[in-house]
Amino acid sequence: MFYHIKELQFRAKPEKPDPVYARKLQEVLGGQYGEMSVMMQYLFQGFNCRAEQKYRDMLLDIGTEEIGHVEMLSTMIAQLLDGAPADQAEEAAKDPIIAAALGGMNPQHAIVTGLGAAPTDSNGYPWNSKYIVSCGNLLADFRANLNAESQGLLQVVRLYEQTTDPGIRDMLSFMIARDIMHQNQWLAAIEEIEQMDGPIVPASFPRERAVEEATRQFLNFSEGEESRQGRWASGPLPDGTGNFEYVVKPQPEGQIPILGPAPDHQHSAPGVKPYVANPGKS
Structure with a gap:
């Protein structure tokens, strides 16, 4: 009220x-x-x-x-x-x-x-x-x-x-x-x-389920390294779980994406006949 x-x-x-x-x-x-x-x-x-x-x-x-x-x-x-x-x-x-x-x-x-x-x-x-x-x-x-x-x-x-x-x-x-x-x-x-x-949101997620090294790394993707000078690049993490690590030119850790072919429109709707633009012509 x-x-x-x-x-x-x-x-x-x-x-x-x-x-x-x-x-x-x-x-x-x-x-x-x-x-x-x-x-x-x-x-x-x-x-x-x-x-x-x-x-x-x-x-x-x-x-x-x-x-x-x-x-x-x-x-x-x-x-x-x-x-x-x-x-x-x-x-x-x-x-x-x-x-x-x-x-x-x-x-x-x-x-x-x-x-x-x-x-x-x-x-x-x-x-x-x-x-x-x-x-x-x-x-x-x-x-x-x-x-x-x-x-x-x-x-x-x-x-x-x-x-x-x-x-x-x-x-x-x-x-x-x-x-x-x-x-x-x-x-x-x-x-x-x-x-x-603690300072991390949410606090309830089990830390051991995270990729541990990734919780500490500052990734430098630019040509220079001026970002190394910041508090975020070295010293203890604010949450007290370790120290910042500065990574120069980080390397990919995943696979090259290769996707399967797109589904043919003739098979996208079972039971529906495909559209033919010019019937009778090959």
């Missing part, structure tokens, strides 16, 4: 309308790494969580917060569209040259949503549930969450630099702060689980 409080979590009021910037904000609302994605990702991970109760509670806490962020962004976009030239936008939808002249306003804001936000990215592509990750493995899910917050924060910071509107920057500064907190949150949760189960 969810409750809705009328007040926003934080201030979301621009100094003046800006329909072009409203289009930009659509990316962090309905894009792959936008607030709709993290909202749905955390909520479904929480709904499906079979682990210790504290993890379910944490996921639903942050997922519920993200609902509020979706509302904040939607409110900001709607205000940025106040007073937008709806008639010009409709005309722009008919003529790409006019659309370009208007400077990039999304015509759908006037034609489809009535000067409101949409569940789409900045190019109008609909939000897609394929954007979210909820696999049931906490470590895998939390790493996906860290990536989502990292990508999302990067986009918000870039948007912050593309406006001088103090009201927009005020809201974005709060969202930046929360994304920093959320990255720290997922890093802490990942660290906790790694201390219990």
Whole structure:
């Protein structure tokens, strides 16, 4: 059960309308790494969580917060569209040259949503549930969450630099702060689980069933060996099972693929007579 409080979590009021910037904000609302994605990702991970109760509670806490962020962004976009030239936008939808002249306003804001936000990215592509990750493995899910917050924060910071509107920057500064907190949150949760189960996902697969030497080897397929300088090329493996090995010019260990002939179409459907293009001619 969810409750809705009328007040926003934080201030979301621009100094003046800006329909072009409203289009930009659509990316962090309905894009792959936008607030709709993290909202749905955390909520479904929480709904499906079979682990210790504290993890379910944490996921639903942050997922519920993200609902509020979706509302904040939607409110900001709607205000940025106040007073937008709806008639010009409709005309722009008919003529790409006019659309370009208007400077990039999304015509759908006037034609489809009535000067409101949409569940789409900045190019109008609909939000897609394929954007979210909820696999049931906490470590895998939390790493996906860290990536989502990292990508999302990067986009918000870039948007912050593309406006001088103090009201927009005020809201974005709060969202930046929360994304920093959320990255720290997922890093802490990942660290906790790694201390219990190790860093490899899944931890349950018997290691002896893997090709053992392949679990250690960094394969150098390029001409140079600059990659040898990285932490991934030497020293102990993070999972504590051995040391990295750097392999120059790895050699194939498999066979040359030789496939059988394709089945003749005459035999692909038993009982069906083959098609003859010119009957009676050899």
